[in-house]
Amino acid sequence: MTQTPLPLTEAVIQLDQLEQDIGQTVSGQHQAIRELLVALVAAGHALLEGVPGVGKTLLVRALAAAVQGRYARIQFTPDLMPSDVTGHAVFDLKREAFRIRRGPIFCNLLLADEINRAPAKTQAAMLEAMQEGQVTIEGQALTLEPPFLVFATQNPIEQEGTYPLPQAQLDRFLLKIAVAPPSAEAERAAVRAATSGRIGDRLDTSAVRPLLDTETLQRLQLSATTLRLDERVLDYAVALVRAARDWPGVDSGPGPRASIALVRAARAHALIEGRDFTTPDDVRCMVPAVLRHRLRLGAELEIEGVAADALLGDLVERVPAPRD
Amino acid sequence: MRLERLTARLRPCPAWQAIDLGFALARAWFPALWALWWCTALPLTLMVLALAWLHSDLWLLALWWCKPIYEAPLLLWASRALFDERPRRGALPGMLGAGLRPRLLPLLLWRRLSPRRALVLPLLLLEGLPGRAHRARLRTLAEGSASGWLTLVCYHLEAILWGGMLLGLYLLIPEGLAGIDLVAALDDSASPAYWISSACYLLACSLIAPFYVCAGFALYLTRRTELEGWDIELAFRRAPPPPAAVLPALALLAPLLLAPPPAEAETWPDPEAARARIAEVLDSPEFGTTREVELWLPVTDPAQRGTEDAEDSWAATPPPWLAGTIQWGLVTLAAIALLVLVRALWRERAPRLPRSTRTGHEAASGPHATSPLDHESEIRRLLDADDPGAAIGALYRASLERLDRLGLSLPPGATEGSCVQRASARLPRRIRVPFAAIAAARRHAAYGDRAPSAAHVERLLSHWRRWRGRTGAH
C-alpha cells in the first residue's frame, strides 16, 4: 500500500485539534503534550519520566483515545515475564498443534507503565520489539503492524525498587519527555475538573475525540519526513550532538543515532508548528527531549547535582547557530 | 584467611607499585586510621608531657621514639580491614593493647632506627616468629622491597609537611599580631614557638603514619603474594567448578591464617625448611638486583667531571666581537619574527574582506565588525543584484549586531526564535516588532527557500533605519 503525505493545511488542522483535545484533558502540560505529539508524528517511541501523580499515564491515554487504533497497556512489575509482553505458544489440544497466543505488544499504541520496575530481561524483550518491529515466538518471527508506537513511563531512578534502563536501550527512545509537576494554577484547574460531576477519582478522557485513524496517522508521519531541511539546519543539529559528546563533564555522550533522532524530531516539530520547512529553532527546542537520556554525566557532575537539562541549556547557548 | 574477601587487589609487582597500593589503602581507610593513631598517641602525649617536666624537646623526642606504639594498632586495624571486616568499637582496646606487647619491644629499643621498620612491624605482629626464624624471614621478605627507601621518603614527607605547616602559619599570621619566631621554633626549646613547631610535627607524624604503615603492610602483602602465589590461589578458587560439582572438597582446604593475630599465622615453623626455601627463592632470577640504586651515581659524576675539563680548556676572555654578534643575532631574529607575525596577522585578516563584500558572512562575529553604513550599502547592493534572500540575511545580521550594541547579550547559540524571545523580553516595542518581522522573513528565506520580495526587504530596511537612527543617538 503506497501512501501519500497529508497536505500541510490538513495536517496542521488535525494536529491543532489533537493538541487542543489533549490539552483539555491534561491541563498545564503544554510542553509535554507538544513533545508527545512530536513523538507521534516522528513515529518514534517516547519515554515519559516524572514523579508519580503528574499525569503521565493520563497523557498517553488521552493520546490513545485520539488515535483510532489498537491500544494496549502493560503495567510493568518485578515479576513480569518476557512472554507476558510478547506472547507465547500454547498447545491446542483439539488440533494437537501449537498455537501462538499474541501478547499485548501486538497493537498500535502501547503504554508501558513504569517500565523501570521490570527486570532487565523483560525490558530487553520489549525494547527489541521496538527496535526490530517484530517479535519472535517459538522461532516464528511475527511482524508488528505499523504504526507501532511505545510510550513508556518511568519514575525517577531515585525512587525505590527500580531497574534503571541500560544506556543502549534508552537510545531506542526517540524522546525522553520530562513531565514536570503542574503549576499551582494548573493543578487547581485539574482538581476542579476532576471533582465536578464525576464519581470516583478516575480521570477520564471523554474530552478527546477520536480524530486520527491509523491511515491518517501514517500519512501524517509521511508528510513530516518530506519537510524541507536546509543544509545549515542539518549541520547545526550535527554540531549540537557532537558538542554534547565532547562537553566537559559528560562521561559518555550521545551516539550518531542521536543526530538522526534530533533531525527527525525537529521535522515533526516544524510540522506541528505549521511550517513546511525546518528551522534551527525546531532543532534547538527539541535538544533537551532528544538528548537528555542519551548523556551520561560524569561522577563529578552527578555529585554536584547538575541535571542533564541544565547542561543542555548551556550547550544550546554556546554552540553557534547558523547566521549566514 | 579468606582470600575471596580481600578488599585490595594483590598481585606480584615491583616494590614501588606495592608502596603506591599501600598509599591507596591508607587513603581509603584514612579517617579510621588517623583516629586510631590519636587514640594511642594522645594519652601518651599527655603522659609524657608530665614526665618531661615541660621540656618540649624531650617531649618531642620521647613521642618520636614511641612511634611504633601508635603504629601497631594501625597495622592490626588494616589487617582486618583488608579482609573486609571493619573492627568494631569493642575490638579497639585489644588493638591498642597490641601497641604495648612485649613482642614490640625490639622495635622500641634496638630496632627503632632500622630503616625496615615498616616491614618489621607486620612480621612481628602478624607472624611473631622466634628470633632466628624472624631474621631469616625478614631477609626473604625485604628482598627488593625498597622498605628502606620507604622509611627515608616518609621521614622526609613528615618533615615537609611540618615545614609547610610552620611556614604557612608564619606567613598567614598578620604582621601586627604576635608572629612565630622561626629561629626560636627551631632551636630555642623554651620558647612558645618551639611548642607550636613540636605540635606541628606531631600533626605531620599523625598524617603520614597511616600511609607509612599501610605502605609497609602492602610491601609485606605483595612479597607474600609473590612468594606464596596468593593471586594464583584466588584465581584458582574462582575457577568454574567441574560440571558435577564436588564443592565440599573446596571447603576442606585448610585456609591460611593471617588476620586474627599471632602464632597461628605461622606458615612454616621449621627454621631449616625456611632457610632451604630462602635459598631456593634467592636463586630465582626473579629477585635479582635492585635497579633503583644503580642509577644514582653515574649521572652526577660525568657532569662534574665535565665541568672541570671544560674549565681547563676555556679561554679566559671571549673574543670582543662575540657579544656584538649575539646581540645583533638576537635583534635580527626578533625582527624576522616580527615580520613573520605581521604577515600572519595580515593573512588572518585577509580572507574576511572578499567574503564580507560577497555575503557578509562574518558580520555577526563581533560588534566592531562593520559600520552601519557598510551594512546598508551591502544590503542595497544585494537588492540591486536581485538577491533579496541574501539581503534579508544581511539585514538580520546587521540588526543582531545592533541588538548586541544595545546590550542585549546574544550568545552564539541563539537561533532566530530565541533572539526574538530575548528581544521581546528586554526591548521596547518599537524595536522588537520590526526585529521580529526581520527574523521571520529571514527564517523563511534561509530555511524555507521563500525569499521575500524586494519591496518587503525595502520596507523592513526603512524600519530598521529608523530604529537604528533613534538608538544610535545615545
Place this chain on the structure above:
Amino acid sequence: MRQQRFEHQHTADWTRYRALLEQLEQRRRRGAELAEFPGLHRRLCAHYALAQTRGYTPGLIAELEQLVRRGHAQLHHPRLRLGPRALRLMARDFPRALRRHAAPLWLAAALLFVPMAAMALGAYHDPGLILTLIDAEQLAELEALYDPTRDHPGQVRPADSDLAMFSFYVRNNVGIGFRSFAGGVLFGIGSVVILVFNGLFIGAAAGHLSAIGHGITFWPFVSGHAPFELSAIAICGGAGLLLGKALFAPGRLPRLAALRVNARDALVLVAGAALMLLGAALIEAFWSAGAAPVAVKYAVGAAGWTLLALYIALAGRGDDAS
C-alpha cells in the same frame, strides 16, 4: 575461530605494524608509508579485543596488548612544530583569548596600575615613602642607576653587558609573569598579591625618581619597553585570575572541570605574554639604554602603546576556517 588460524590470518598485519612502529619510535617518518598506520592500529585493536573475548592464550593477549600500547603512544604522540604553533598563537589565539576574557584582564590591569599610580603620586610627594618597600641600600643603588650626572646614563655598561642585562630581564620578568599566573590557582590570591606588590614597587620607584630629579633619565629609559612589559605582567596576572575565577565561580561545571576549561585559555594568555616579555626584554636591553634623543624614545613608547592597542583590538578577527 581457533587461535592457530587467527594468528595465521593476521601475522602479516602484525609484522607490518611492528615494522611501522619501530620506524615511528626511532622518529624515521615517511609520510606515504605511515598513512596506513592508523588503519592498522584500529585493526590491531580489534584483534586484541577479539583475542580477549575468545579467550586465546594469555601470551598472545599480552603480546597484542603490548603492541596496542606502543601504537597508542605513537598515534597520539604530540607533534611539536613550535614555529607554526607560536605564529598561530600570536596571530590569532592570543588576541582572541584577550578579547574573550576581557573582564579578568581588566581587573588584573586595575590591580597592577591603580596601586602603581597611587604609589607613584605618594612617593612623588613624600620621598620617604619608598623606604616602606625597600631598604636604604637598595634605594641608593636605584638612585645611582638613573643618576643624570653620569656621563652616559644607561650606557655605563660595556657593550657585552647588554646581553647580560637581556638575560637578567628575561629571567626576572618572565619568572614574575609565570608566578603571577600560577598563583591564580590559589583562588586568585597569589595573582592579586604579586600584581599589587609589583604595582606598588614600580610606582614607588617612578614617583621617587621623579621627585629627586632623576626623572629625565628614568622616563626615557622605561618608555620603550613599558607598554609591552607592564601589559604582559597584567595579562599573566589576568590569566591567573581566570584560574581563580574557575574556582570561585565555576558556573554550571564542577570546579575541576571549570578549572580545566579556563586553564586552556589561560595558558594561551601566558604563552603570549611570555613572548611579549621576551620582546620587552629585547627592547629594554638593546634600545632603552641606547643614546637616542629623548623625544625619539618617547615617540617609540607612544608608538608601542598604539601598536599594542591596535593589536589587541584588531588582530585575529579573521575567519576560523582560514
Place this chain on the structure above:
Amino acid sequence: MNRHPREHAEPIDTLRLRETPEGIDLGLRVAGPVPRALALALDFLIRGGLYLLLLPLLALADLGIGLALLAIFAIEWFYPVVFEVWRGATPGKRALGLRVVHEDATPVGLPASTLRNLLRTVDFLPAGYALGLAVSLADRDFRRIGDLAAATLVVHDERPATRRGPASTAGQRPPPEFDAATRAAILAFAERAPALADARRIELAEVLTAPRGVRGTAAPALIADWAAWIDRVTPDGRAA
C-alpha cells in the same frame, strides 16, 4: 577526603582503566608520592649537575653571565617540559619507571606539560612541595595541583611482556569450563612454581585439581601439563 562510592564496591587498586577511541581498555598504574618524591630528588640532582656545567661560562665575564642566566632560566622553567614532551618523562622519572600521560592515556603534549610544570610554583608552596604533597595524598589518583589542572597523571611504565616459547611437552588439554582468567592463572602458576616452596606448591595446585580428583605431587604436575597445552604454539592447529 573524597570518598567515592565506587571505592567500596571494587577492591582497592592503583590500576585505572581508560578506554581508547578504538574501544579497548588500557590499564594505567598511577604512581604515588614515594616514587614521585624520589624521582623529584633525582631530577634535582641532575639539574644541579646541569648548573655545574654552566660554571665555565662565567669565565667569559659579562657575556658569560648573560648566557648562563639564560640557560638557568631555561632549566628552571623548562627542564621538565622539554623532557616530558620529548621522552614522556624527566630523567629522574625514567629512572624510577614513571611516565607522564594525559588522563586519557595518551602521551603528554606541550600545553598540558607546560601547565602542570608552571603550576609547580604553587605545589611547591609554602616549602618543599608541601601543598602538592597534601593534595596528592588526598586525591584518589595521587595528582598534585598541576596534574589536576592539566588533566595529567603520573603512571608506572608497563613492563614489556615476554611471550613464552613453545613448551617441550605437548601437555594435556585443560577442562573446557576454564575461563580466560583461570587459564592465565594456570600459566602464572607454571611460571612461578619454581619460586614456591614444595608444600605450598602442592597446596596451591590442589585448590584447582582437588575437585577433579587429583591430589599430592601429581597436582602441580597436572597444572604444568595444562600450562604447556595452553601456552604451546604448534602448527598443527590443535591450539585452543
